[in-house]
Amino acid sequence: MIKKDFVLSYKAQVIIACGVSAIITLFAMMASVMAAAGTANGGGEAILGDPAAIKVGEATFYQNCVYCHGSKGSGGSARALQCRDMKPDYIFETITNGRINGANVMPPWKDTFDEKARWQLVAYIRSLRTLPECDSNN
């Protein structure tokens, strides 16, 4: 026997169905907007595993970042970037706005690199978390 309290009326079922449908539609729209934004900003997080993006990011890194962060992000005056599982947004935000840490000063790069170039850098830096030397260091 089903207790009456747990039986939903037809009206309630329609309302719930509409609500779920609306939420699904909303999520679909958001995903669409995010995808569009991702395209506009050079792929955003979507390019993180893209070998081509990593290669471009690597060249940008060697032209601009190696002075402080060392080859393959091995660290120097700034902290090592390799063998660290940093969140993409965190890396992107730091590149964008820079950082001051004691004597070390990293300028903001938002006036130097467009979003696409910054995400390509993120892609390269993310690729450094699984280098062979990470195993030997551990």
Add this chain to the structure above:
Amino acid sequence: MAVSRRKRSRVTFPIMAAAAFAALTTTMVPQPSFAEDSPNDWPKYYRTDDAWRYSPLDQINTGNVKKLKVAWIHQPGDIQMGLQATPIVIDGIVYYVGANNNVFAVDGETGKTLWHYKPELDPIVTKVFYVAATRGVTVGHGMVYLGSLDGRYIALDQKTGKVVWERQITDLKTCYGCLFSSPPQLAGDILYGGTTGGDQPQAGKIFAVNALTGEPAWTFNTIKDDPKSWPGDSGKVGGGGAWMPGVYDAKTDTILIGTSNAAPDFFPDGRVGDNLYSATILAIEGKTGNLKWHYQEVPHDTWDYDSAYEIMSIKHDGKDLLVHLNKGGYVFVLDKATGKPFNIWPLAKHINWTSGIDPKTGEIKDRYEPKVGEERVMCPYLLGVRSWNAASYSPKTGLWYTNAMEVCNTINSSPQEIDKVGLAGLYLGVSKLEAVPPPGDKASARLDARDPITGKVKWSVDYEMPGLGSVLSTAGGLVFNGDVRGVFHAYDAETGKELWNFNTGSGIRSGPVSYAAGGKQYILVPSGLGSHAPGFMASAFPKIKGLPGGAALIALTLE
């Protein structure tokens, strides 16, 4: 913003009036000279225009150096990029600059702040590559001169620290952040200096103004207007900044100053030619800015081998000679009057960009250059056989004391799109760049004592990591040198035996000096590791990672 910039660049009427009065009184009443012969002072960046970094004081000597104790410590309060300055000391007052152009006058006996000038810097200074650091100030004509991080010359009243005049010289927005990292120097009534920019797509210049008023005097283009040197538009982005202080020969009214590498550093395909006046020693007439002679040490540089370091004058067998270290590992000994080579000798042990330089003609033999699409190990690396802080020469021993290092870099040359360089970017022309040990050897560092004319070694002390500060020698028979851990060492100038050391707490990246005040000799060491160099050399010297930064001016004297 634009309005305030215009306001700033103007010299206001009261300032002009004050400057005119200053000029008048300067003409009427002879001002004290810089007292190059005053043993108590350190009146210029290299102390004297022969760039010896030698103090004739001998109260502190080999017999009592062990009794050195801290007299006082002055902290600028901002440690960004450490403390890179060489202090100036005149009549017992210390003038120095900390991070972000904070200028201080300090009592040399007590360390008490006499005045502090903190400029309002354009916010753009936080967005460029060469942030925060300045190598010093210049004192003369009753003023303290600063080249600012936002591209100004600023003259402060020597007694009060108040602004006498200021003038906007460069526009960082249009020259990829080119700025004054070194103090402009005096050539009589002319104040002149160059900017960063050897690694940026810009065309270097030396800017001269009237030191009394700030009115523009002349500008020298370090990128020669000659299609044989710079085909097409390559010169417009050819680098060539003169980023270190020059020296001045008052007898002949000659400014001697060196220039940076050509850009893009490692991808030279678009700039076929000798690329004058990059990697060159310039002799410029002070009054007019006319070129008297030049000597290009590295024609068509493709290795980042600047000629920006100190230009030392020395007499040898009755000849006036210049001794100059190029980053490429060679010391160029030149005739001071003509710039012709007298001798050229290698300081670096590992050199592979050439099989040798003819010591009489300067011809570079068998050039080995970076190549597109191929990783090549080039020696020395881009920081040179030594960093920019200077060597010292003692007339008592006849020896030249210099830091040196043996490091190479792996380079893969690559074209680089200028429109993607951006404000903080570098124009290196690489897809791979890594500091590595020399082939078949380990990366190493040392302090050498050598004959400056022949290069003959008298003694050498190994260092765990490269010394990045300037060397100081004194009439007390001492050589002082700091290391990157912050230990400040005193050596016997004749033998290299270490006599004393003191841990300052952070690495030495500056210019230690000596002076006397109140009848006592002081050794003054700015402590505070900073700058980009430690980061780049970390792949060759891993122990340099994570060394602490800091900023403290430490005065030492006998107890």
